[in-house]
Amino acid sequence: MPTPETIADVPQDFETLKAVILERKAQLPKRLKQVAAYSLDNPDEIAFGTAASIATSADVQPSTLVRFAQHFGFEGFSSLQQIFRARLRERTPGYEERLKALRQNDHSRLESGSIFNGFVAAAHRSLDNIATxxxxxxxxxxxxxxxxxxxxxxxxxxxxxxxxxxxxxxxxxxxxxxxxxxxxxxxxxxxxxxxxxxxxxxxxxxxxxxxxxxxxxxxxxxxxxxxxxxxxxxxxxxxxxxxxxxxxxxxxxxxxxxxxxxxxxxxxxxxxxxxxxxxxxxxx
Missing domain, CATH: 3.40.50.10490 (Glucose-6-phosphate isomerase like protein; domain 1)
Structure with missing residues (x-):
């Protein structure tokens, strides 16, 4: 078992957690490495999913998620999830509202326009992210x-x-x-x-x-x-x-x-x- 982290060492935000995972990825056991890869590639799913649904998607047992969280000093998987949920709250304000507006378009009248708006919005988000x-x-x-x-x-x-x-x-x-x-x-x-x-x-x-x-x-x-x-x-x-x-x-x-x-x-x-x-x- 890994030595438990002190409270001061437990990552307090997503970027710190990501850096720690990447630093230790070579030493992680196979299944924990599997969870690490899934969590960094699918952070929104980690934030919103249940332990059962995430375990199924990551092809591991739910207990592996708990082990993964404890490996990085968290009490349990739900504590780790809070880091991923905080990441979503820090996104650009209005993002979810814009997506909701696109979904509520009158598709019988503006179906093609809605699709166009969706791809333009995705392109904007991608270009905003690349700068950082x-x-x-x-x-x-x-x-x-x-x-x-x-x-x-x-x-x-x-x-x-x-x-x-x-x-x-x-x-x-x-x-x-x-x-x-x-x-x-x-x-x-x-x-x-x-x-x-x-x-x-x-x-x-x-x-x-x-x-x-x-x-x-x-x-x-x-x-x-x-x-x-x-x-x-x-x-x-x-x-x-x-x-x-x-x-x-x-x-x-x-x-x-x-x-x-x-x-x-x-x-x-x-x-x-x-x-x-x-x-x-x-x-x-």
Missing amino acids: SVDPEAFERAVGILAKANTIYLIAKRRSYPISSYMAYAFGKLKVKYQHVGTAAGIDEDMLAMATKEDAAFAVSFSPYASESASQARLLANRKVPVVSLTDSAFSPLAESSRVWFELVEADHAGFRSLSASMAFAMALTVAIAEKRRRLAEGE
Whole structure:
């Protein structure tokens, strides 16, 4: 059993709790790690769900939730839930009211307009969040790694693919050498075999993670090719393979997640890389 926390050590807010979980995640037993991943990826469900419903969704026993809470110094799971509920109360005022207004639209008359408003609202939330979720120093390190690479390998599948496609287009216009992994010819393995320590990779994957993207990022990392990644959880398989990784959770409307913040991030990263390469070439 872990040594109980003192009252002073018990996390008092969501950000502190998140930092402590990430700090200890490597030492957590398998089931507690499972709960940790679920709680950080689904904080709203932790706030509103019952112990039984959360345990079912996280694929653990309800008693595991209690053990998880006590591991971090809480008396029980309900005490831990208060941290997640406080996080919701600290959100931008009016958010729930705006969603309620959208749900109450006259769908027989304004169905398409309501859907439009919902996606615009989700895009706004995503863009609001990105300003505080991206560490400027980490962004600078990522730009430095990718700007110094001879070739940048772009790795993304499924929902993430539009991000790498945009970057491939922009790199071409900006005269930055790249390889877009994911060819119709099925030669990804041959393409990745050409990567060296002088190159770098940028990988993108969101839950449910593309196993092929995770495998390709791991392959490059094992060969000492630096990897930078964009994902949506500290427990993403991309995080463990990356020199620098960014956690970005997009807002959704009716279960459909936006790519607004991810595309903004990709645009900023692409242009910053090109500008850094220009300065390096000119000896600045």
